[in-house]
Amino acid sequence: MAEHKVTLLPQGVTVSVPTGALLVEAIERAGLDLNQPCGGQGRCGRCAVVVEEGAVRRRSAIRLSQADLAAGYALACQTVVEGDARVFLPPQEQIERRLVTDKSARPVEVPFAYDPVAEQSLRIVEIHLDPPTLADNLDDERRLLKAVEARLGMGGAAAQRPGARGSRLGPALRVPLLLRRRLGAELREGEWNVSVVVETDAWSSPRGLWRLIDVAAGEVRPYGLALDIGTTTVTVYLVDLRSGEVVDQAAEYNGQIARGEDVISRIVYAGKGDGLEDLGALVRSTVNKLIERVCARRKVDAQRIYRVTVSGNTTMTHLLLGVPPGSIRLSPYIPAFNQAQPVNAFEIGLGVNPLAGVDCLPGVASYVGSDITAGVVAAGMMDTEELTLFIDVGTNGEMALGTRDWMVSCACSAGPAFEGAGVVCGMRATVGAIEEVWVSSETLEPTVRVIGGGPARGLCGSALLSLLAELFVTGVVDRSGKFKLDGGSSRVRMGEHGGEYVVAWADEAATGRDIVITQVDVENLLRAKAAIYAGFSVLASSVGLDLKDVQRVLIGGSFGKYLNIEKAIQIGLMPDLPWERFGFLGNTSIKGAYMALLSREARAQVLLVAEKMTYVELSADNTFYDAFTAALFLPHTEIARFPSVASLWDEANASRGGRGARGALNGKGEPVGTHDGGGA
């Protein structure tokens, strides 16, 4: 594929991208960031840039006036590169960032207020000792500790006089055994000049117990690691604790996938034989590979990683720590723990400094883990009084509703349909996956976009979602999701298990077989979207509110990255709210872990969220089943909840001369008959 040079101004950075890349991808490749509040759907107009010169194609120009277009404006998320180009990024569109100064005087971007290392309950002090002599024969450890205590302003001999009643009878500074074993060698190797790393584990109070976690000759540059353990994907951020910068990041499939794709199958596996140890070893191996990768790339000694902050769903956290998760899947669905408790890296075999504190952030319940508490904080829910709906659709669907003063949460087993699993031609969002489908309402012929641009291999989650919407809007399926086989298109046909729609013919497909979506697939997708929407409904009604009152819908998780909000509303997955209320935040779990790694304030917020969030166990909630059943229609049994879809439906139905389900609606917009209703 041809490569083109895109020069970005005013920075003057030139990058090379293949034909068909989006401008936004070129900008990302250059390491620059653009604000994309709508998540790159071409709706908000905030990513407008000026194409000063070059060959580009505007897929969509919504939100741009004729004057804008004449001036060269284009939406970076909707503009395809077809040749060399020079593009100007208007300054107002750059993400607002706090600039902090690194020791190397290079400006580093940290998108939130963070604590300097000295306030992170982690201190690095350089110590110069007098070597011992026969006359000054203090032991190595005490010699060092005295100097460290003096530097940290600890001590006060009187207060610690061991004889005094009620006084501490242990040392003020702890030296873990692993460090004690090499203390003498380090001191002598450094010729009595060393750097000492001291911490209070798990952010105990400033007056808590401090411990030495490293002693090394020379200067020590401290690193931290943010770690998001997803059921499917594990992500790490390598963070320079001085500058706060993410110096590198990497992600990898969770090695546990080989033992089951969802948390339930992992829990079952963990309960058999040495399953728990096996799953622990698998995720450890994944994490350690990622650590090795980022450390090798940045030439960072992994021994200099002194703190690890972990977010993940409750099952993933149990498995990382080697805690049996069995009770999570059996009623009443109780995890062994939700709270954070300090752990040393060596206890769970992480490939960082063995004494690094591993801080598994606190969760709320068996199915609302620290990925959500961290995500809620990363989403800024703790900073707003606006009624916010936060949703993280990964392998599970978890959501929270509230403001900074109160929050309710729940989890619905949406199933993996939206990840392409349990669907005949489903696949993950990798090369060869169809990621978007448009269906012509005239011909019912599809237009597809394939990741990587080659022949299609299957349908990933975003394609399934847009396809369901298109099939519904074009009347290929009725409001209950049933295929209508009377449309006259060869694309819609009777398959082995009922109706199906052919997205790509065998000769267009990399698989050599028709790529289809079947009646069973549609029903799976309907159940998935119904579960999520029912979750929203139950959360809102649990606090006496209506989904219409929601002021912000913040979508995290890998799924959110590809979610087309228009289509999500059309199928009734998302509530029918103005598009500008939706925000796409990407991986909020790792972002929250990153923030908690660096900021005492952020960690306090995560703890507060974990403490205050009320968990609604849907399986114990009588209203959930009704809400779920009502949501099994397209977009919903009560179409009045979706006025924008209802009006679209009206238009489409009118233009198609009766095709679609309009005939089945009574005056209230409610369907007549049962779930298998529909059809004129």
Place this chain on the structure above:
Amino acid sequence: MAEHKVTLLPQGVTVSVPTGALLVEAIERAGLDLNQPCGGQGRCGRCAVVVEEGAVRRRSAIRLSQADLAAGYALACQTVVEGDARVFLPPQEQIERRLVTDKSARPVEVPFAYDPVAEQSLRIVEIHLDPPTLADNLDDERRLLKAVEARLGMGGAAAQRPGARGSRLGPALRVPLLLRRRLGAELREGEWNVSVVVETDAWSSPRGLWRLIDVAAGEVRPYGLALDIGTTTVTVYLVDLRSGEVVDQAAEYNGQIARGEDVISRIVYAGKGDGLEDLGALVRSTVNKLIERVCARRKVDAQRIYRVTVSGNTTMTHLLLGVPPGSIRLSPYIPAFNQAQPVNAFEIGLGVNPLAGVDCLPGVASYVGSDITAGVVAAGMMDTEELTLFIDVGTNGEMALGTRDWMVSCACSAGPAFEGAGVVCGMRATVGAIEEVWVSSETLEPTVRVIGGGPARGLCGSALLSLLAELFVTGVVDRSGKFKLDGGSSRVRMGEHGGEYVVAWADEAATGRDIVITQVDVENLLRAKAAIYAGFSVLASSVGLDLKDVQRVLIGGSFGKYLNIEKAIQIGLMPDLPWERFGFLGNTSIKGAYMALLSREARAQVLLVAEKMTYVELSADNTFYDAFTAALFLPHTEIARFPSVASLWDEANASRGGRGARGALNGKGEPVGTHDGGGA
């Protein structure tokens, strides 16, 4: 050998002992205790008992009047059983003990004031929980912790509100990972009724961080372990933490002996290859065997041992913890650590509850370890204003001088001569060892006492000591320790390496060879005693005092158990003080560990001793060599320091008509000539 029944009154206990056993052995066998301030040497008269009936032989009746003897009094330590007997123990001679009431209402003897478990920074609470339900779905850990916090009077939600600035961001109660992994299973096994063991490690202040170390169904009876790791012998006390009672004890040779008999050879070995790991494994194996033995005997689950207090010399402590001891043996003789730092049992592989806190008591210097700090406390030095000399002669000779307000200490490498090593016919104090020797001043024929009563195999430390004194007093050797071959006895002869004395002829010995003490042996013993006495001298002069000012000499260690004080003074090993100033305390190291295990006060004392004790490094002290050289004579170059020996010498010399070294003394009692002087 014939067995005899000895009935002890008023307790009415009858025990069976063989012919020749001492009464004190019968009393010990009955589990009763007698005060023996002189260590069983028949000098103090405190162990006097009344033989109401039976066949006994009084070996010595010093301290008893004719009236006493007529009334049946006998010294238990000097009276041999030769038939059945009935013996009354006068109540005033029983050791003063504090009686405490055990749960089983059986009175238990603990010889010091100790803390109830609740004040030992260790709490055991029984918790009854409501099982979780869908409506009450708190996680296992939080459910338990809330109940434990309530029971311990912790919490106070406001104070711990995570959002508050400066507040603790970690949990109030810590749950170590090892426990977390089995928490859920234990709760369910106990059907939500469990005993929980909570502790603050290393006796942190009462407001310190508490952690759970065990959760178990049913009632939990807590045990502790006092552990003394000697270079030669490892001793354990299994302690019921509720009653304070030592429920069992056991001792065993330190498995490290196979890698070297003294600390220096162990340090050298530890520095080679995997020597450190090997030595760690050996001592661990010894300790674990002892733990298994006492637990099996008392049917105690070793998992119920929740705290271990360890005393030992600095090298032994390093090796137990796996800390390289290399710098201990190289000038300026610096240990890696002296202070106590909390360690979990699992970190060093002890066969007790893996989360038990292992508290290695603090030492002072490379050659004054926690065996001395614990010993000093056990000896009661912290309770007296009297000038006290504490000495622990084991494989090394360590000593401390002072009062409760100040202390100085030092260590002298006496060498292992007094343990029977480095001596031609030396052996440890086991069956077959000659343990005491008397030499007739008329015939120079010896009388010996053999451990176990059979034929002799060699000479143990106490025999060597008494033999050296006898050879000196009878003039077989002169004041410089040289054999005088002109005495006319076949026992004194020229051997391969100079003069020697035959203690047992080959046909009397189990080895079939003459048991002798040679010139080289005598010189080894002289150096050993000179080193120890020189240590005393340097300590005293370092604080401007004279050894005559010493009011108490307290002798700990296994050697002290067999030390004959009269003979120790005769050879100039001990200062010439009235016998009643000497006290024999047995294994003070394990006693101190036992006290620190149970008593916050005792532990505070050990810490205070470790902090306040001034260590005198003899190799850096100019006066030591002079003091050592002066002490290489019998009893000393300045015989005026030993007035009782000088007068004995006068008498003996007079009665022997000039045999002995008197002729070589000038008017001041100082020898004329050099070290090889002597002989008339």
